[in-house]
Amino acid sequence: MPDSSIPAIEVLNLHRNFGNLKAVDGVSCKINPGTVVGFVGANGAGKTTTMRILATLDYPTRGTVKIGGIDVVQYPAKVRSKIGWMPDSFGTYSHMTVIEYLDFFARALGFSGQDRIDRVTDIMDFTDLDSLSNRLINTLSKGMGQRLCLGRALIHDPDVLILDEPAAGLDPKARVELKHLIRILAEDGKTVLISSHILSELAEMCDSLLFINKGKIIHEGSAESLKRDGSGTTIIRVEIHGNKEKIAEWAQMSPIVKLKETLKNGVRLEVESVEPEVIASVLGRMIKDGLSVVEFHREERKLEDAFIDILGEIEAQEAKAAKPPKLN
Amino acid sequence: MLVKELRQGLRTNLFTSSFILLQVFMVFTVFIGAAAEGDTGAISGFFWFFLITTLLVAMPIRGFNALTSELQLNTMDLIQLTRLSAWRITLGKWTALMSQTALLVISILPYLVMRYFFGGVDLIHEFLILFLAFFASALLTAIAVGFSGYRSTLLRGFILVASGMFSFSLIMGYSVARAYGGSGMFGGGITTSGFWWTFLTFIIAGIYAIYFLLDLGASQIAPQAENHSTRKRLITLTFVAVILLMSFAGVEDELVLTLAGLAIALAWIDAITERPSLLPSVIQPFEKRRLFSITKYFLAPGWHTGILFLSASALVFLSLTFFTTNPALSWSLQTWAVIISWIGALTYPLIFIHLFIPNSKQMFGMYMLIQSCTLIVTVLISAASQSMSGLHDKLFWIFPIPAISIAALSSSTGKNAPMFFLLASTIFTLLSLAIPFWRSLPLYKSMRAGNKPLSEKDQFKVDRLLR
Numbered sequence: 001m002p003d004s005s006i007p008a009i010e011v012l013n014l015h016r017n018f019g020n021l022k023a024v025d026g027v028s029c030k031i032n033p034g035t036v037v038g039f040v041g042a043n044g045a046g047k048t049t050t051m052r053i054l055a056t057l058d059y060p061t062r063g064t065v066k067i068g069g070i071d072v073v074q075y076p077a078k079v080r081s082k083i084g085w086m087p088d089s090f091g092t093y094s095h096m097t098v099i100e101y102l103d104f105f106a107r108a109l110g111f112s113g114q115d116r117i118d119r120v121t122d123i124m125d126f127t128d129l130d131s132l133s134n135r136l137i138n139t140l141s142k143g144m145g146q147r148l149c150l151g152r153a154l155i156h157d158p159d160v161l162i163l164d165e166p167a168a169g170l171d172p173k174a175r176v177e178l179k180h181l182i183r184i185l186a187e188d189g190k191t192v193l194i195s196s197h198i199l200s201e202l203a204e205m206c207d208s209l210l211f212i213n214k215g216k217i218i219h220e221g222s223a224e225s226l227k228r229d230g231s232g233t234t235i236i237r238v239e240i241h242g243n244k245e246k247i248a249e250w251a252q253m254s255p256i257v258k259l260k261e262t263l264k265n266g267v268r269l270e271v272e273s274v275e276p277e278v279i280a281s282v283l284g285r286m287i288k289d290g291l292s293v294v295e296f297h298r299e300e301r302k303l304e305d306a307f308i309d310i311l312g313e314i315e316a317q318e319a320k321a322a323k324p325p326k327l328n
Numbered sequence: 329m330l331v332k333e334l335r336q337g338l339r340t341n342l343f344t345s346s347f348i349l350l351q352v353f354m355v356f357t358v359f360i361g362a363a364a365e366g367d368t369g370a371i372s373g374f375f376w377f378f379l380i381t382t383l384l385v386a387m388p389i390r391g392f393n394a395l396t397s398e399l400q401l402n403t404m405d406l407i408q409l410t411r412l413s414a415w416r417i418t419l420g421k422w423t424a425l426m427s428q429t430a431l432l433v434i435s436i437l438p439y440l441v442m443r444y445f446f447g448g449v450d451l452i453h454e455f456l457i458l459f460l461a462f463f464a465s466a467l468l469t470a471i472a473v474g475f476s477g478y479r480s481t482l483l484r485g486f487i488l489v490a491s492g493m494f495s496f497s498l499i500m501g502y503s504v505a506r507a508y509g510g511s512g513m514f515g516g517g518i519t520t521s522g523f524w525w526t527f528l529t530f531i532i533a534g535i536y537a538i539y540f541l542l543d544l545g546a547s548q549i550a551p552q553a554e555n556h557s558t559r560k561r562l563i564t565l566t567f568v569a570v571i572l573l574m575s576f577a578g579v580e581d582e583l584v585l586t587l588a589g590l591a592i593a594l595a596w597i598d599a600i601t602e603r604p605s606l607l608p609s610v611i612q613p614f615e616k617r618r619l620f621s622i623t624k625y626f627l628a629p630g631w632h633t634g635i636l637f638l639s640a641s642a643l644v645f646l647s648l649t650f651f652t653t654n655p656a657l658s659w660s661l662q663t664w665a666v667i668i669s670w671i672g673a674l675t676y677p678l679i680f681i682h683l684f685i686p687n688s689k690q691m692f693g694m695y696m697l698i699q700s701c702t703l704i705v706t707v708l709i710s711a712a713s714q715s716m717s718g719l720h721d722k723l724f725w726i727f728p729i730p731a732i733s734i735a736a737l738s739s740s741t742g743k744n745a746p747m748f749f750l751l752a753s754t755i756f757t758l759l760s761l762a763i764p765f766w767r768s769l770p771l772y773k774s775m776r777a778g779n780k781p782l783s784e785k786d787q788f789k790v791d792r793l794l795r
Contacts, residue, residue: 052405055405055409056409056551057405057408057409059552061791062791073553073609074553074608074609075553075609076551076553076609077411077553080409080411083409085405085406085409087402087405087406090402090403090406091398091400091401091402091403092401093332093336093401093403094336095335095336095339095340096332096335096336100332100335104331104332104335105406105410107331107332108329108332108407108411108412109410109411110410110411152406
């Protein structure tokens, strides 16, 4: 078991330049053992470059990266025994079956004899690839290929898993299966850093999210905290039986409730509080005042919206900083 | 690695078709030979042409994508994350290819024996030729695998064409010799006194070349934390020392000098075009002992130490050559001028690289490109000078490069020509070493500083050189 006092992943002022392009520009973060962290960013934001450095496959221009307290640049071999890496796209060998592929990596990782056989068997069982053991890899579907790739990354039972876009290109069924496997690994105490474009999926799997843009971390926090609007208000969607004008009139009379939008079957209201007891009291008053409430639903901000809002704020700050001062 | 490569390799169409075709041709030539009641030159030529073509072309060519294919398929990353070192990956690929070649060779042994029973062939001689063809195949496969680590298709294409031309000359030379009743380039010498020493010299040189080429490929795919340079440089120096000692065993001085020169040239080119690495995991092992730490300036990876390695080993090489070769060998001004010009010919592309393309990430590719252009210019000038005497002397002023000075030395008749070319080549060689040396001063400073931080200005210079 990894030492819980040492961060599973520690990144300090990481920079990676490709010529004049700053792919990673001062990224710092700490990820504790046993947590699942989503790594979010647009294409070219620096996700893959950062993950490749974490996986000892690329070098920082500047900065320090440690996995389990071990520097990835100075001791790559030690780090490699602690990590499992799953790239966004992995090449397949022609003329090689599923079992031969896993067996090759088990051998290459230094396992021999019965131990090797057991590990390969366990991995095939875990990833549900038993029935495909003699299939040639280049005949597998994308979903099967991703399960195989995850299996390969797990052969040596690493403490930290770095998964770059594991769900990209998968059909819904394969996506659910992969999510299920990752959830099991998280329950098993593995630290997982996972990048994806599908934020709703990350929200279900991850303890926290790291947003990266133009090589910089722009937000760090849980999915729940992101869903909450920073304005201190709550949007609720209400549907009533009968004349919907009644609810609009009721909203105008109520001190902490504003009518936001009239919908086909109801309204969207803005309540000037995020406290659950205040929201509950609003519903209580509606019923007390004789409104036939059919549906009362607290709207959560979509993670995509939260991401876009954060990007908007950053851009506004940058524009403000870049604006020359007015001369009197 | 070997198991995986064999699993894949034995299932490829190229191997199975080569194997089947070879068997068909062997059966065909043996039966034709039997029908002709004894071996004829034409049948022998045909037999060896097909066999050597398979061994020297079809099998080695499979190695040209050995490492690049893993890079292109995105599988190299996955292999590198295992416990396999870059050296073991490269060696595994080469061994798998050679195992398949060995399988082909073993499969044709019965046909050799049958040719002996049908008469007209010297079995021992045929086995020796087969062994040498196998050995040449091993060398060519090492060239293919070694250079397959370079991503530049142009560079690999250039090496492919050069190796192809070399193989073709071997195949045609031997096949034509056999077809006209001769014994080929290896024949007739087994009974001579120096044969086995020369044979041993070639085998040692071949083993060294295979090692060096494979390590060249390994260093292309290795992470910066893996140091391949020190081993390569030390093994080259050991090889040169051993091969020079062969001159005492009666091996011809010219052969010894040629092999030693080729080996040291290969190591120098690699050293002066290497990517520098200042990672603590690379530098720290040199600093375990105080006296030993100075060796990091000569043996640590990178062109900056390559310059010092070249300078120091050139001095050692010249001293060893001077003392170990036959005293009768003339050490005139002309000899010195040729040797200095030869060193300068190897180093002069550094002037262009460090002055005009200092941030090139493909230093070796650039080096080869400049040398290729030089070769073309030198060949054209040499061809032109056939018809115009003294042209070299004049052209040296237009193309003042060491390669031209070597050519000029051979044709110049002037009394003071050797002294002039010695001076010119020395200045040129020193210049080609001084420019990269001056550029690499921040790197030496960083090596000397060890764990102590550099000033921001120096660190910026180091970062720029390491980029």
